[in-house]
Amino acid sequence: MNNSIAGNSNSNPADNEGHSTAKSSGAAAAPEARELKKGSLAALKGLLPFLLPYKKQFAMAGVALVVAAGSTLAIPVAFKQMIDLGFGAAGSAGNHIEHVNAVFLALFGVATVLALATAARFYTVSWLGERVTADIRSAVYRHVVTQSPEFFETTQTGEVLSRITTDTTLIQAVVGTSISMALRNILLFVGGLAMLFYTSAKLSSIILGLLVLTVVPIVLFGRRVRKLSRASQDRIADASAVAGEILNAMPTVQAFTHEKIETERFSASVESAFGTAMQRIRARAFLTMLAIVLVFGTIVFVLWLGAHAVLEGTMTGGDLGQFILYATTVAGAIGALSEVMGEAQRAAGATERLLELMSVKSDIQSPAHPLPLPPRAANGAALALNDVTFSYPSRPDTAALSHLSLDIKPGETIAVVGPSGAGKTTLFQLFLRFYDPQLGSIKLDGVDIRQLELHTLRNAIGIVPQDTVIFSTDAMENIRYGRFDATDEEVIQAAKMAAAHEFIERLPNGYQSFLGERGVRLSGGQRQRIAIARALLKNPPLLLLDEATSALDAESERLVQGALEAAMKGRTTVIIAHRLATVQRADRIIVMEDGKIVETGDHASLVALGGIYANLAALQFHNVQVVH
Structure with a gap:
């Protein structure tokens, strides 16, 4: 005889009116998050709350950065001295040797300072990258777990995981490497440019004017790279969402023999992500090529003018050598900045996505001044x-x-x-x-x-849902989830009341037995009794x-019904x-x-x-x- 009184012995989407909404590929963006998309790197401002607590570390990295950049900028001066004084016609051979020895000794000292400062900078900024990324991941996760069910109806789990992992990894690269590299190269660019003007104002004016003309196409093309970076991250998140959904439903997939179909669906999603990524890579490659050709073309032209100035006697060989090294430094800084800009734009896209997630506010909030229960x-x-x-x-x-x-x-x-x-x-x-x-x-x-x-x-409130949730841990901790401060004896007592103690004791390691992801090692009835024990341990009114x-089954139902009757005493019970x-x-x-x-x-x-x-x-x- 069938013991069901209503025709929905299993959860039905219709009983959760409105739950079957179409899943979007991302959380709804708040107005302020949508505004950020209109800028290029403006989204990176959203990282400031995570960066500000570490002002001391940033100051230490800044000092190391200035020392390293200063050491680098001192090298061309030593070369000028070596060329003009060490190899010049004036003076005796002994003086030349002394100058050469002194210059090379100074170069070694500068290199030592540069090495120490670079190592300090690397350690400090790497620590900052790891620390800030960990803080962001924790903050995003903490925010997500406070959302109401409405959020999880419209946002795929894989999408959230992609933002917590992939997007934060991009931010880690920026905080831990790119910001430092950007500041270093800005210092080298400004310092090198200043020394260029000191060495030859005429040649420097020409090179600066030409560089301004080269920056315009680089900036314009950089905007396309940023858009493609955002699209690439979205496609990766889509692939993660597909994989997460299927892996969580693998028994159903295999029962309907849809392995091939789902593999093809995931492959299509991966190929879409690959296609978008290749667009981004081609755009970045072209941007890098454009930057190098334009910048170095400008420098070669100006150096050609400088070579003629030396031949005409208006510049010394040392001045030209110094100018060449500073020009190379400035060109290298611009090239590195264009590379860093590409990374920063990818991180800006990732930050936009994280800010969208963080901007979603649950409608269900605790009141500002809550009342106590009697x-x-x-x-x-x-x-x-x-x-x-x-x-x-x-x-x-x-x-x-x-x-x-x-x-x-x-x-x-x-x-x-x-x-x-x-x-x-x-x-x-x-x-x-x-x-x-x-x-x-x-x-x-x-x-x-x-x-x-x-x-x-x-x-x-204690709840025993029809769809039982079992966590990837042992039986003891699964029941203790009902009340984290419960003793082992209280857990075992709750298991006995729920008729779960006997089958748990028969597991290979008893209460320390790992139950598998989502409780795959247990039968449906055993999972249900674990959930009942969890609710009984909570002991709610x-x-x-x-x-x-x-x-x-019939025997387990008889045992659990007796346990539930005892559990219902002294509390209010509502049963579907x-x-x-x-x-x-x-x-x-x-x-x-x-x-x-x-x-x-x-x-x-x-x-x-x-x-x-x-x-x-x-x-x-x-x-x-x-x-x-």
């Missing part, structure tokens, strides 16, 4: 719904609950039944304040739940059971019920249809009424009768 009563919590009307954000025109009022007394056990889509699961989501109703109020022990701190509210025995045994043990049965309560009573009175409950029962049972 002391817990011995027989559980009182729950009251007053004229509650609710529509899911994705379906605002369809009411999941309509003008629903319900009073549940402390210690009362309420069974909620009804066809799929009646609004049963929606009730649980409102009790937990995953959503707020558009109209009406829900009160726990006389306090509007919107006036409670979220942790206070949810700590007062209000217990929500989403057909907690649906996955159990499909099975006759559960329904008959309830103090009251609430029958829902289209988001409204249409019948209320006990089993016998509702069967006698001949309404929806009686029809649901008749569909599942050949002989409906009250069990005493």
Whole structure:
């Protein structure tokens, strides 16, 4: 005989009205995040809150950077001295040797200072890169886990993971390398340019004018590189989202023999990411080539003029040598800056994506001044719904609950039944304040739940969902998830109450047995009993059971039903019920249809009424009768 009273023994999307929204490839961008996209590197300003706590380290890196750049700029001066004084015609051979020795000794000293400063700079900026990246990852994750279910309806898990991993890695490269390289090359460019003018103002004016003309096409083409960088990151996130979704549903994929189809789908996503990446790489390669050709072409032309000046006697050989080295330094700095600009633009795209994620604010927030719950009563919590009307954000025109009022007394056990889509699961989501109703109020022990701190509210509620969540850890820690400060003895006691102790003890390592990802090493009934033990360990005044025995065999159901009856004592219990045994043990049965309560009573009175409950029962049972 089938023991289901309603036709939805499994969770149905229709019962979670509005949950089946199309998944976007990313979180909705806030207006300020969208504004950032209009600039080029403006998004990098969003990193400032993560950089400011480390001013001391940035100062140390800055000192090392200035010393290293100064050492580099001192080298051409030594070469000028060596050429003009060491190799010049004036003076004796002994003086020449002394000058050459002194110059090379000075060069070695400069190289030593340069090495020490470069090592200090590398260590400091690498530390900053790792530290800031770790802070960003933690901040993004901390922000994501506070979001309401609405966020997870419209954002794929793979997309979030891509932003936490791939995007933050790009930012790490910028903070840990590119910023330092950019500042170093800016210093070299400014210092080298100043020394160029000191050496020859005429040649420097020519070279500067030509360099300004070369910068314009580089900047214009750099904008295209930034757009392609953003697109490349989006495509990588799409591929991650596809992979994450399929890997989490591998048994279903294999059961329907869709391995080839899903492999081809992922390959197509990867190829799309590859194609976009190649566009970016080609654009960057062209940008680098353009920068080098234009910059070095300018320098070669000016050096040609300088060579003629030496031949004409208006410059010394040392001056030209110094000018060549400084020109090379300036050209190298510009080339390096163009390379860094490409990395910075990729990081700007990554930062935009992270800022979009960080800008999403949950509508469900704790109040600024929360009220406390009254002391817990011995027989559980009182729950009251007053004229509650609710529509899911994705379906605002369809009411999941309509003008629903319900009073549940402390210690009362309420069974909620009804066809799929009646609004049963929606009730649980409102009790937990995953959503707020558009109209009406829900009160726990006389306090509007919107006036409670979220942790206070949810700590007062225990839930056993129909879709059991098992974490990738051992049995002891999976049950202890109900209350982290519980002792091993309390965990074992909860397992015994949920009829889970016996099968856990039979596992290879008992309570220390690893249960596999999502509990793949357990049967459905065993996973359900772990979830029940977790809820019992929490010991809340209000217990929500989403057909907690649906996955159990007859013997396990008998054991768990006994455990649940004991657990219901001293607490208020609301059950989404499909099975006759559960329904008959309830103090009251609430029958829902289209988001409204249409019948209320006990089993016998509702069967006698001949309404929806009686029809649901008749569909599942050949002989409906009250069990005493």
